[in-house]
Amino acid sequence: MDIPENVRTVLGALEAAGHEAWCVGGCVRDALRDGGQRPEDWDVASSALPEETMAVFGSRAEPTGLKHGTVTVKTEGGPVEITTYRIDGAYRDHRRPESVSFTRSIGEDLARRDFTVNAMAWNLRGELRDPFGGREDLRRRILRCVGDPDRRFEEDALRILRGLRFSAALGLSAEPGTAEAIRRNREGLGDIAPERIQSEFFKLLSGTWAAEVLREYPEVFGVFWPELLPMVGFGQRNRHHCYDVWEHTLHALAAVPEDLTLRCTMLLHDVGKPASFTLDEHGVGHFYGHPAASRRLADEMLRRLRCKTDFRETVVRLVEWHDKNIPRTDKAIRRALRILGEQDLRRLILVKRADNLGQAPEYWDRQKELDKAEEILERLLAEDACFSLKQLAVKGGDLLALGFSGPAVGEALNGLLGKVVDGALPNRREALLAYLQNEPLAEGAAKDGRE
Ligand code: ATP
Ligand code: MG
Numbered sequence: 486m487d488i489p490e491n492v493r494t495v496l497g498a499l500e501a502a503g504h505e506a507w508c509v510g511g512c513v514r515d516a517l518r519d520g521g522q523r524p525e526d527w528d529v530a531s532s533a534l535p536e537e538t539m540a541v542f543g544s545r546a547e548p549t550g551l552k553h554g555t556v557t558v559k560t561e562g563g564p565v566e567i568t569t570y571r572i573d574g575a576y577r578d579h580r581r582p583e584s585v586s587f588t589r590s591i592g593e594d595l596a597r598r599d600f601t602v603n604a605m606a607w608n609l610r611g612e613l614r615d616p617f618g619g620r621e622d623l624r625r626r627i628l629r630c631v632g633d634p635d636r637r638f639e640e641d642a643l644r645i646l647r648g649l650r651f652s653a654a655l656g657l658s659a660e661p662g663t664a665e666a667i668r669r670n671r672e673g674l675g676d677i678a679p680e681r682i683q684s685e686f687f688k689l690l691s692g693t694w695a696a697e698v699l700r701e702y703p704e705v706f707g708v709f710w711p712e713l714l715p716m717v718g719f720g721q722r723n724r725h726h727c728y729d730v731w732e733h734t735l736h737a738l739a740a741v742p743e744d745l746t747l748r749c750t751m752l753l754h755d756v757g758k759p760a761s762f763t764l765d766e767h768g769v770g771h772f773y774g775h776p777a778a779s780r781r782l783a784d785e786m787l788r789r790l791r792c793k794t795d796f797r798e799t800v801v802r803l804v805e806w807h808d809k810n811i812p813r814t815d816k817a818i819r820r821a822l823r824i825l826g827e828q829d830l831r832r833l834i835l836v837k838r839a840d841n842l843g844q845a846p847e848y849w850d851r852q853k854e855l856d857k858a859e860e861i862l863e864r865l866l867a868e869d870a871c872f873s874l875k876q877l878a879v880k881g882g883d884l885l886a887l888g889f890s891g892p893a894v895g896e897a898l899n900g901l902l903g904k905v906v907d908g909a910l911p912n913r914r915e916a917l918l919a920y921l922q923n924e925p926l927a928e929g930a931a932k933d934g935r936e
Contacts, residue, residue, distance in 0.1 A: 487516075488609070491562030492527040495542075496609045499567070502541045504533035506567075507591055507606035507614065514602045517623055518655065529567045530606065532589045538567050553585055570594035576640035579673040592616060599637065599644045600651060601629045628657040634666030642673030646685040649702060653692030667705060674708045682709050683790040690748040696739040699752070703731065709790070712782050713752075715759035722770030727845040730758045737843035741835055746796065750803040750836055753783040780805040799829060807836050811858045815870075818861045819906045822872035834859055871905050871912040874898055878914040879921075887921060897921065 488496070488508060499506035512524035531538060538556045539546045549557040554569035572593050574584035588594065591606055591614055598604040601619040613620065617631050628648050630637045638645050645667050651657055659667060674682065686706070689695060699706065707714040719730040726733060734755055741747035757778025763771050783804045787797040802825070811834065812821045821830050834855055841851045871877060877898060884894045901917050904910040910920055 487523070488607070489527060489562055491560035492529065492565055493609060495529060495558055495560065495565050495567065498541055499529075499531050499533055499538070500609065502533070502537070504531050504537065504541075505591060505608075506531045506533075507608050509595070509606045510598065510603050513605045513607045513613075514619070514623065516607075517605070517620055519624075527565060529565060530570055530591065530594055531567050532570055532591070533567075534569055534587060538569070554587055571597065573597045573640075579639060579642040579676045581641070596631060598631055599641075599647060601627075601631055602651065602655075602657070604631050622657075623655075626655070626657050628652050628659040628663055630663050630666070634663045635670060638666050638670035638673060642670060642675075643677050643681055643685065645671060645674060645705060646677075646682060646689070649698050649705065650685045650689040650692065653689040653695045653698040655692075656694045667702065671705045671708050674705070679709070679789060679791045683792060686790070687745055687749070690752065691743050691745050693743060695743075695748060696735040699738070700732075700735050710786050712756050712786055716756065719759050719762075720770070721758075721772075722764065722768065724769075725844050725848055728843065730755055733843045735843075737839045740839035740842040746799055746803075747832060747835055747839075749787075749796075749800050750807070750832070751839055753786065753800065754779055754804050754807045754836065754840065756782045756786070776805050776808045779807075799832075802829065803832055803836050806833055807840055811837055811854055813854060813857050813861065815861060815865060816906070816908055818858065818865055819870055819872050819908075822862075822865070822870075823902065823906050826873070827866065830862065834862070871902070874902055876912070877902050877905065877917075878912045879917045883914075883918060884921070887918070 492508065496506040496508070507530050508527055509530040510528050512527040515521045515524040533541065535548060535551055535554050535556050538558075539548065542556075542558045545559045547557050547559070549555050549566070550568075554571050556567050557564045558567060569587045570589065570591055570593065571585045572588050573582035574586065576582050595604045595606060595614065595616055601617040601622045603619070604615075604617050605619045606614040608614075617629075622629050628651060630644075630648075648659060648663065648667060652659060658664075686709075689698060692698070703713060703717050713731075716731040716734060717729070721728075721730060721733070728736060734752060737754070738748055738751040741751050755772075755775065757775045757780070758772045761772045761775040761778045763773065765771060780801050784797065784801045787800060792800075806825070812818045818830075821833075825833060838852060838855050841849060841855070865872075869876075879898070879901065881894050881898065884897055889897055901910065901920070904920075905912045905917075910916060
């Protein structure tokens with residue numbers, strides 16, 4: 486394993502001053518992993534007390550988390566965090582330790598860490614400290630708590646979600662004791678701040694093995710998102726589907742790229758199905774109105790986890806659109822581009838592809854319709870087709886010069902854009918201005934603009 490030069494310099498400076506210094510945690514885990522990428526963040530643990538670390542690095546050091554013993558040192562290769570070896574005191578409310586105390590023993594520091602794969606240390610001379618068998622667990626792809634799993638999850642329930650996040654990202658399976666304790670202690674997640682749940686859960690969703698982990702632990706995710714639970718085992722009674730709602734959701738989720746917006750959309754796209762279910766006189770199941778129902782639930786769920794507004798709005802829009810017919814004519818694609826923009830229309834195509842791949846294989850020929858939509862989209866973009874006001878050949882200033890004022894300016898511009906998008910007018914300045922002059926109030930245009 487290669488420790489980056491700037492981190493080596495930090496380790497060397499601490500050792501030269503008579504302290505111990507080790508790379509610890511995620512960087513060691515990721516560097517030892519098969520096919521792992523070079524870690525970005527290298528955390529250092531040291532026997533040096535924070536003030537001793539400050540003395541070693543002088544003005545390059547900043548006390549960024551003194552309460553927990555963290556000092557950040559500026560280096561040419563970016564900041565490096567150095568944390569004094571520590572032992573966590575008693576835990577309160579399944580959350581944070583009451584107090585932390587410093588220790589001079591790397592072994593004690595490793596023992597407070599959550600999982601064996603996260604409790605390894607590596608030093609300048611290539612020595613590995615691995616008191617809990619993390620390297621072997623990593624090789625065998627096992628998630629195992631350091632110490633007694635029940636106690637570790639009782640101390641800090643966020644570890645439950647962290648463990649599942651490492652499982653989803655690294656393809657680890659929890660060993661039986663850890664798996665049972667994850668389920669048994671899940672209610673503790675109710676005491677964890679939504680922002681912290683969001684951060685771990687979203688990393689989980691972006692992991693390669695997200696669908697497997699969701700399938701194995703739905704009741705854990707049900708602690709903060711109980712809306713997911715009615716999907717589990719909910720039969721669809723419809724020939725389009727060979728899976729229940731939850732299995733369909735997981736297949737669809739696994740069929741989109743490892744991107745948070747897409748993964749989150751797939752997890753939530755059918756969350757409104759159980760509440761929208763009806764059975765017709767032939768015994769066939771229907772879910773009329775489920776996109777709107779899913780949208781409403783998804784919006785509440787994302788707000789509950791304190792998601793950023795633009796992220797939430799993007800996801801709920803894709804959820805709402807997921808079941809619409811995909812446009813397959815130039816005009817319809819330009820209209821969709823006008824409403825969604827390029828990025829979200831591309832996302833919608835991926836969402837629809839995945840939704841279809843989660844259905845019975847007899848219906849997978851729908852992919853061809855999506856190929857066709859994508860082909861038109863690429864061509865229109867290559868032709869620089871106009872679908873936004875930014876691309877329109879006339880601007881607000883042109884309209885002011887023609888005597889438009891106030892809200893009429895925007896209305897007229899939108900009206901023109903509607904005509905251009907629909908192919909009724911070319912996106913050429915003279916043609917658009919001539920049109921406006923012949924239709925002074927641009928009434929028709931304003932009406933189109935609002936459709
Ligand atoms: P990432 O690559 O996502 O940063 P990481 O393992 O480095 O993963 P961090 O949250 O940066 O995760 O934590 C650094 C290390 O601190 C972990 O590897 C683990 O040893 C320890 N740690 C973090 N959170 C906890 C916790 N809640 N309980 C016990 N140990 C923890
Ligand atoms: Mg880290």
